[in-house]
Amino acid sequence: MFELPVTTIEGPELFVLEFGDIVNYFTVYTAVLFTFALLFTILVIISRPERQVDFAFGGDAFYTKDITPGQFRFQRFMALACGMATLGAMMSGDVFNFTLFTSMVGITNIGIVAAYRNRHVLNAAFQYGIVAMIATVPLFGSAAIILATTGTLSMWALFGPAIAVPLVAKIFLVLGVMGEGMAPFYVAKAEITRAPGAPYVLMIHVSSLLLFLRVVEIVISM
Amino acid sequence: MKRREGRGTWISRISRTISELENLAGLYAVLFIAVTVLGAFTLTSLIYHDDQLYPKTIDAADPLNPYQRGGTPFNTTDVQAQYPDNSPYLGYVTAYLTPVTRFIADHTPYMGTTIVAHPGGIIDEILYNTRGLDTVAETSILFVAFAIAAHLFRRDE
Structure with a gap:
């Protein structure tokens, strides 16, 4: 029943999962992204936090930081939630559903960052929070413009040649994902990676990169 | 006179500005405003689709x-x-x-x-x-x- 109109961009679909009007799907492309997200979610589940060592410059002295898994319970929980949201965004077949999962990735990213005690990191988390809040406007604005101008939200209909999605809606969607996934803002991400807490911090990078790959596919197909 | 790091060429000045964490929200807002202005110019080409999938009617007298x-x-x-x-x-x-x-x-x-x-x-x-x-x-x-x-x-x- 469900056939992707264009198979040159992401390959033929492999599996279709119907939730009423929201019809999720896997293509070759999104299945690869989904597998990556699943792999990193499993890594977050099974791994223990890294133990950092500080070396004193110019001598032999070093300090091992005392890090217990209990300290990172909340980060682990947020990283798991972030992985789940990424999984949802990878397989979503509906524009509004995709924006919802994107904003969930954004808020879990803030949760991962905000759980640190370092003043510098918390400052970065505050800036992120503001960016993610601004980003909800273009993100859901793009879904609203698409619904108003085309009358539908299903990607199966939008990907067809019959429906033209306005350019401004596409730009808004990319802009919203940029703000929520923080993909281009590596400037401030460096501040987070100084703090202890790998591999949970990695989930921020994985989720934003995967989201960006997915939104590029959606925008090109529309 | 010795130049301070990051004060030299115009490109290093831009790089310094965007690497400041405090400028992050402002930078994103400028980007957003630019796109919104662009969108405002294309506003006339956006046509409301009459055949909506989820129609909504407003009847102010109805309790629901x-x-x-x-x-x-x-x-x-x-x-x-x-x-x-x-x-x-x-x-x-x-x-x-x-x-x-x-x-x-x-x-x-x-x-x-x-x-x-x-x-x-x-x-x-x-x-x-x-x-x-x-x-x-x-x-x-x-x-x-x-x-x-x-x-x-x-x-x-």
Whole structure:
């Protein structure tokens, strides 16, 4: 029943999962992204936090930081939630559903960052929070413009040649994902990676990169 | 005279500005405003599509105001859906009100505005049947936000 109109961009679909009007799907492309997200979610589940060592410059002295898994319970929980949201965004077949999962990735990213005690990191988390809040406007604005101008939200209909999605809606969607996934803002991400807490911090990078790959596919197909 | 790092060429000045963490929100806002201005110019080319999948009518006199979809409970009601094959029981649960909700709707004109404040207000076809995954995702976002707020509030205990 469900056939992707264009198979040159992401390959033929492999599996279709119907939730009423929201019809999720896997293509070759999104299945690869989904597998990556699943792999990193499993890594977050099974791994223990890294133990950092500080070396004193110019001598032999070093300090091992005392890090217990209990300290990172909340980060682990947020990283798991972030992985789940990424999984949802990878397989979503509906524009509004995709924006919802994107904003969930954004808020879990803030949760991962905000759980640190370092003043510098918390400052970065505050800036992120503001960016993610601004980003909800273009993100859901793009879904609203698409619904108003085309009358539908299903990607199966939008990907067809019959429906033209306005350019401004596409730009808004990319802009919203940029703000929520923080993909281009590596400037401030460096501040987070100084703090202890790998591999949970990695989930921020994985989720934003995967989201960006997915939104590029959606925008090109529309 | 010795030049300080990052004060040299114009490109290093730009690089210095965008690497400041405090400028992050402003930078994003400028980008957003630029796109919005661009969008405002193309506003005339955006045409409202008349054949909407999820139509909405406003009747201010109705107590269920923006959520009134008509129909009788536990009966077939004509509800639009993108893929009716995926929702075979489409229309069966539209218009059902729990007894409490029925009471509020009969005695006040503001039932539609309290819909989010109590469970089982209206089992809305559009929300819970054809677009159920959206409802799940929305509440998940809400719970994650609550979890973060609770953690930040109580982590010193």
